[in-house]
Amino acid sequence: MSDTQAHVPGRIMAAEMAEQPAVLRRILDEGAPKIREIAAEIAARNPRFVLLTARGTSDNAALYAKYLIEVLLGKPAGLTSMSTTTAYGAKPDLTDCLVITVSQSGGSPDLVASTKAARDAGAITLAVTNNPASPLAEVSEFHIDVLAGPEKALPATKTYTAELLALYLFVEGLRGGDGAAAKDLPELAAGVLARQAEVRALAERYRFAQRLVITSRGYGYPTAREAALKLMETTYIPASPFSGADLLHGPLAMVDNVSPVIAIVPDGKGGEALQPVLDRLRGRGADLVVIGQREQVDAASAGFALPAGVPEEVQAILEILPLQLLAYEVTIARGQDPDAPRALAKVTETH
Template identity: 85%
Template sequence: MSATHPDRPEEQPGRIMSGEMAEQPAVLRRILDEGAPRIREIAEQVAARNPRFVLLTARGTSDNAALYAKYLLEIRLGKPCGLTSMSTTTAYGARPDLTDVLVITVSQSGGSPDLVASAEAARAAGAITVAVTNNSDSPLAKVSEFHIDVLAGPEKALPATKTYTAELLALYLFVEGLRGGDGAAAKVLPELARQTLGRGAEVKALAGRYRFAERMVLTSRGYGYPTAKEAALKLMETSYIPALSYSGADLLHGPLAMVDNISPVIAIVTDGKGGEALQPVLDRLKDRGADLVVIGGREQVDAASAGFALPTADVPEELQPILEILPLQMLAYEVTIARGQDPDAPRALAKVTRTH
């Protein structure tokens, strides 16, 4: 990392990531104002073809967005839904019958060769293909029957932030469109996101707990589980701290044994059925004396070692992940800065990962 100079703030570590995090309220507003009509139009065309089930294809941060869509599709739409293994077609040459199957491929860049090849193969096999990207001119958009632009604008920092929340909102609006909804519940998100991002001092105080952490565990259930996975990814790719993410149910099936009174644990407690399902896990973590930080409602935060209370009292459970990830993005940023590293440029990573 090159030296920085007080009179040249453009070289400050993390400047790009910080700026892109701050753009998220405007990006969410843009999707609601400009993107929603086109998303609804695509959803209506897909719904008219009545797909028998859904497959989701993605990698990295977009894979966590796809997992969120899986919860939406199964809970809100009642459609069987799975996450694909691209190597079955790209490496092994499998050619499944995908007639009347909806295949949604999520990719920030739309440029990874395996995603493009997988979508192309799915369309040739009879699938209804929808690409969700931040690049309408991408190869993935061109090979797919339908394209949803998440309208996040150029993202230059290697850790994806604004494209992730944009993908979540676009996928929510798409699923709502499939079921005939208008997505009106999402209109509160830009302002609530602005309020949440304005509380950086609280997050910076939390970050002090993790500056010297050797390992972290993140857990949640239901709609919050993709948030746990995405937060773990952000922490690993920026600060290089090994961060393990588990569904609360899976945490009890063995990994709980590694948690002790010096183990940092972050629990994302969604206000709703997912949070209720996580409560026995929180009780077990407290019994083990874990250093428990909660991202969630005020009551759950007050009962933990520390936390960040989210403004989600009147937000439907299925929309809360768009707010949950914001303090965790800021946490990854602050921990990385505290460890003397630059979150804009994690080592060994490229913005477009070209897997095959």
């Protein structure tokens, strides 16, 4: 490889986005048996509730798992505040609690410390990482490897979708399911990623944007948060993610007839719950771009139609793909390098 090729802006991120169908296939073919085995062992211990611990992109994957656990298992689930144990020294009683820590690197000191504290407090601990040799994997009772392979671009792409699929298969395993809803995802993901030219055309809308609002509901809400994070860390455009319900409780006032809004509209109950929000946004004349089904896209200013017939609980794995591409394309259009956003490091060592 020449020096010129090595320094093409966005080359690494583009390659890692393109790997996602293969990563999803690897998880289904190689990772699923181990995930089912771990899930069965934990299910036999019947944890009464679940706590999820993560930072950054992995925090959005953890939020997705929270929806899965509450909807599919009917168990209460929450996102932890790590500082309660790492900074304040709180000692909660976590007997019969499952604590799932999600981390691409498994190296952040506060994740390791809070997981160790949870295990000392009686919790069943599970680490979900892309590094089975990480400190986090070592301090956890159980570990799931998301099998994404080395990720070199600073914006996480393939590790995020790998975390989503691994978490879905794990929750399915807890209830004795076979994860059949995920079987077509590798091929569907390849089809979505092949439509990059459509996303490049959408990106022109945001080349000079000063801010963005991104909204969704249900399983799509973690996608809204992850899309906002990707756009902010690559393009530097302030992007505010809102649950559709929260958007109606005040922030809608900042949306006017020139405000760019991206709505992720799941095909199912989440999309139905978002419909009143879409109606209000159209009523305010917002520049509304929809990521969803064809009929929703056609009713908006523009958008990207997702494959039909995908079960709602796994749609998030496809929804984020055009938004990753959008972050990439807008960044390139603005003359920046998405491989190396300013002031970011691959492993963020929070304490």
